[in-house]
Amino acid sequence: MEASITAVQPVAANPIVLNERSRKTVRTLINASHRNLLFLDKVVDWEQGIDFSKPPKVAESSWIYGTPYWDALTPEQQNEVLWLETGRDVSYFIWLEQTLPELYVGYVNKYHGALTDDVREYLMVFSREEIVHTLMFRRYLEAAGLRLWSHPENIPNYSLFEQQLAGKHPVYGICWNLLIEWFAELNSIFQTQTDGIDPLTRTMFREHHTEELRHIAFAKTVCENYFDTAPAGEIAEMCDFFQKGYGFLLAEYTYMPEIALHASFDFPIKPDDAEAIAAVRNSPNNQRLNEQRFRDVREWCLKYNIIKA
16 A cells, blocks of 8 residues: 655745845845855964953943942952853853744744745855854853853743744744844944954954844844734734833843852842842943943834834
8 A cells, every 4th residue: 555645735825025125135135145154163263262361342331330339349350240241142142043043944844835935045044154153152152261151041031921932923033033133233242342352252243243234134124024014903912022022131131130140259239139130220331331232223123113212
């Protein structure tokens, strides 16, 4: 008896619909990615290593700079704080960029018969680049002698938010990725691309930024096409959903309580001191930093009613 073969039925509707101008943008991103690949062994001079006589980021960008907590630290402790904060930034890139290939290739598999060729290819290109980024950042942690911070799923607000993404329209996943990567990129470039920063750290974040700019452009293109064509009720529901995510990201990129668990000294802010954490997140220096470094993502979110003025 011959085995019967059942054809896999394609999903009826394409979930990522782009106008012709946007499809041209995606094709441009694809070509740029194929021309300019990031190679792990060449992105920085790993053999030369890190210059620990220089900081990994500007002091003014520290989460606790401009507060009595910072002023009470010794210069050695202040330097350690800068490295620990950089370790958090790198760890978040690792956790995010390990997740995205599964998400995006999942879209390719689920909607295999519906996606246009250009969108399908860029989802795959995107995934390849994120895998290399993850390997690069893990190598950096080892070179810097930094520990990997906890997975964000251990943070209750983040975990609950992520769980709600399951089963939602793919644009939800792409928009969430956009917000996370945009926050992360604006933060890392703002604090590392100045003279006096460790050269390896500065170069790594700059080279990473080149590819991430393409990722952000793709996600913005997909989201903006959705906002232009989706029913008003669906858009309102999506914007309400991501308003919560925006608030979470702003808080976590301003101050992360886990730093107290990584410090070699008695860190002045305990992980469960909600009052002190809130005060630091709302310090004048952090308000100024957030106004400057996150301006682009804030203005985009205001434009599309993800947040309110």
